[in-house]
Amino acid sequence: MFHAVIPAGGSGTRLWPLSRSSHPKFLHDLTGADRSLLQATVERLAPLADAAHTYVVTGTSHAVPVARQLPTVPDGNLLVEPSPRDSCAAIALAAAVIAERDPEGVMGSFHSDHLIPDADSFVATVRAAAKLAEDGYLMTIGMVPTYPETGYGYLRCGDDLDGGKVLREFREKPDAETAERYIAEGYLWNSGLFVWRVAVFLGELERQQPELHGIIREIAAAWDTPHREEVQGRLWPTLPKISVDHAVMEGAAAAGKVAVVPGSFSWNDVGDWHTLAEVLETDVNGNVVIGDGDVLAIDTTDTVVVPRGGRLIATVGVHDLVVVDTEDAVLVCPRSRAQDVKKLVDVLKQRGDTKRV
């Protein structure tokens, strides 16, 4: 069986003021599709895993909205972390709980807050990865690069497999020159999407992180019993904070146990308002309105307007701007500075403005 795991964390500060730590981006409808990014992710995965085989790993502060947004996912598949312990703990918990229920199962781990318009191509790629996962590889999906992006990690591939390649090495985010070289040499973007047999992943985890593996297996063994809360509450705080990349994947790649399937579906990590708007439909003037609030735009082009405060947003003579209105905050910045919205949030944190961050 295939099991879809969605770690749902992060606060999406660059999508402030809509996205807040109390209500991060995966809980929002950012496309006007009448569903949150999380709901869209579950829907996209439906051909691979029905609700009974869908898992979400999330923190205590988001468990309630996640539960309400995904009413068909069984209670026992919503894995609530008592505290953040980085991605290895989150993914290992899901793998171990699945292994208790379906020892032969294959799982994929998927971002809760990405946009992937071509769901068919995405599903076909995951299926190709699942096929190689059956053969015992820890699979990752390598996106075919379209330009020398410096904001992503890269994958250096090796020998061909049937439908993929062995992964030789993960590479950190490069500088511009290195990115050019990577592309020339056929490297792929690291998508952070993983597919594997849970038994294979847990075996690698045991080999590289025996302590973490032991704790997680103990928690998972108690998951479907009355002892879950007691065991998790006692053991979870003792888990080390480490990413799955550092804890497992890099070492597994060095041991020749990781493979890659290439993905050429378009995707968007919804990193900031500018990036988000690039994949949404524009009007004849290149403007994107995200939400169904009232907007009056005169002589306005290539502008992103997010009317979520119940007010009229009126612009005149405005170009390449981002304007976001919420109940208690208004953001104005050029699209070219959309990444710097994080700076505003940093200042609000310093100010102790807990309501608005």
Next chain:
Amino acid sequence: MFHAVIPAGGSGTRLWPLSRSSHPKFLHDLTGADRSLLQATVERLAPLADAAHTYVVTGTSHAVPVARQLPTVPDGNLLVEPSPRDSCAAIALAAAVIAERDPEGVMGSFHSDHLIPDADSFVATVRAAAKLAEDGYLMTIGMVPTYPETGYGYLRCGDDLDGGKVLREFREKPDAETAERYIAEGYLWNSGLFVWRVAVFLGELERQQPELHGIIREIAAAWDTPHREEVQGRLWPTLPKISVDHAVMEGAAAAGKVAVVPGSFSWNDVGDWHTLAEVLETDVNGNVVIGDGDVLAIDTTDTVVVPRGGRLIATVGVHDLVVVDTEDAVLVCPRSRAQDVKKLVDVLKQRGDTKRV
């Protein structure tokens, strides 16, 4: 005695969304001085006329806020027009009511919504005008031009008087080339500020507009009697709509009855957000915040922020912009397009958005 008359009308659409027809700019504090433009006007005139000698002419929809903003002005000095009949009716009504009470009185007519930072220089200029008004001239104040503005009318002056000049002609707003020539030839800007003996003005009104004069005198005679409402209600609608410039001043100038005193005080007609901000204090980055709402501006310069909606306004990487937040509308436009805010209001009017215009 000197009487200060303040016609308070107009909606100030270019200061939308703060200024609205239901609450136009003269009722707003636009300088952070804790008083409205109307209140600042009355205060500026205090050395010339105390509250008992201050008159406001306004429409029915603004009578209540005007009365509340000016509690010391006597009830009988707040002249409420049953319907708008342009400036001749408004000013003539004030002149005629004053003439009933003080036949020898001198009055000045002043804008309700202008900023004049140097009140002393302003008062001295009005006093100089009042002196020539005693001699029987209809006085106007001619602003000494500082550049060839095409948005103002001009005054062509003639022979010298003691402290002023005879006015030869009013000139309409010129094109740029003509404006250059006007300045070279010593023309002054038409301020729209008038000073005269009420008897002289009413005499000219009678000569040029005998019918209007007759109606106004009849209303004024009833003003301080129990018949005011009945008489005004019956006669006001019959008044022609005509400006005081066309009805009286142009003809009076042709007859050599108008004179000018030059004014060199700085003034600002608060026409739009950009113009307003030019006379307000900036922070080190050239930003102007109008209001005491919460503003977070990172890497933001020469920007006008008007936080009046109770929300945080956050900007990053923004330059030369206007951002106005009110309870039900947000405006974003470049300072260079501040005049075009009127276009937004025009569209809202077409939409029938009576709440927001």
